[in-house]
Amino acid sequence: MNLLAGKKALVFGVANKYSIAWAIAEAFHQQGAEVGLSYGIPQLEKRVRPLAAEIGATFVEKCDVTSDDELDATFAKAADHFGRLDILVHSVAYAPSEELEGRFYDTSREGFRIALDISAYSFVALARRARPLMPDGGCMLTMTYYGAEKVVPHYNVMGVAKAALEASTRYLAADLGPENIRVNAISAGPIKTLAAAGIAGFRKMLGYVGERAPLRRNIDQEEVAKTALWLCSDLGSGVTGEIVYVDAGYHILGMPEPPEKWE
Numbered sequence: 723m724n725l726l727a728g729k730k731a732l733v734f735g736v737a738n739k740y741s742i743a744w745a746i747a748e749a750f751h752q753q754g755a756e757v758g759l760s761y762g763i764p765q766l767e768k769r770v771r772p773l774a775a776e777i778g779a780t781f782v783e784k785c786d787v788t789s790d791d792e793l794d795a796t797f798a799k800a801a802d803h804f805g806r807l808d809i810l811v812h813s814v815a816y817a818p819s820e821e822l823e824g825r826f827y828d829t830s831r832e833g834f835r836i837a838l839d840i841s842a843y844s845f846v847a848l849a850r851r852a853r854p855l856m857p858d859g860g861c862m863l864t865m866t867y868y869g870a871e872k873v874v875p876h877y878n879v880m881g882v883a884k885a886a887l888e889a890s891t892r893y894l895a896a897d898l899g900p901e902n903i904r905v906n907a908i909s910a911g912p913i914k915t916l917a918a919a920g921i922a923g924f925r926k927m928l929g930y931v932g933e934r935a936p937l938r939r940n941i942d943q944e945e946v947a948k949t950a951l952w953l954c955s956d957l958g959s960g961v962t963g964e965i966v967y968v969d970a971g972y973h974i975l976g977m978p979e980p981p982e983k984w985e
């Protein structure tokens with residue numbers, strides 16, 4: 723299959739080979755897309771460049787999404803390099819680690835600001851710059867988590883940021899729909915990545931979900947990437963403003979059955 727033949731995709735958020743963004747970049751490349759990568763901090767370059775080489779990506783740019791200057795520069799370079807874009811992937815999130823342990827009521831003003839800026843506003847900042855590069859329509863995609871809608875231990879301010887991100891997805895979808903630009907989010911179940919390692923008790927969370935989810939297992943990066951593929955290809959042509967769950971069904975449960983069966 724060549725679901726993305728001739729398409730150009732810009733992917734933000736590759737830190738290493740475990741990143742969800744990397745699985746998506748690989749899947750897009752396998753389906754014929756030309757992929758560009760952007761990473762957040764200089765120290766990641768040594769990991770991201772070899773990955774980029776694996777998929778023949780020649781557009782590899784550092785962009786701190788908190789900086790309007792870096793965002794402008796990155797999209798100016800993307801315009802030169804690609805001419806136009808079909809797909810934008812936002813797979814970026816951050817909150818100071820002290821905000822991801824303890825109690826939500828202890829969230830600092832600065833921690834709240836940073837989490838919302840990097841994890842939610844940045845999608846809006848990317849979307850407004852990608853829009854002029856999508857004159858014939860396109861697809862924008864972000865990554866969210868169930869902690870946006872239900873309380874998950876230690877997810878704290880990141881849950882609030884993801885709620886803002888999901889609302890932003892809907893507002894962007896309504897704004898950009900008339901221009902044939904679709905905007906969606908994938909709500910992934912827990913996966914062991916660099917970002918996840920910052921959440922206190924993450925290993926226990928993986929075990930808890932894996933034992934109770936309807937599919938009785940966790941999901942992986944490739945499964946998120948497969949959903950990204952249908953959403954961003956013609957297979958998803960009628961879908962916008964959606965939060966699509968790739969979580970082995972965990973979010974449908976009102977009361978998860980414990981591993982030891984109830985009779």
Ligand code: NAD
Nearest residue numbers: 735736737741742762786787814815865912913915916917
């Ligand atoms: P990851 O650590 O590989 O990716 C997070 C990325 O955000 C990194 O590449 C990091 O460099 C980037 N980033 C942070 N601050 C930045 C900044 N200021 N500018 C630019 N980039 C910045 O981890 P991941 O799990 O692949 O996370 C990707 C997305 O998926 C995040 O939005 C995360 O919340 C979401 N998600 C992850 C899980 C999970 O369990 N791993 C579950 C649901 C959703």
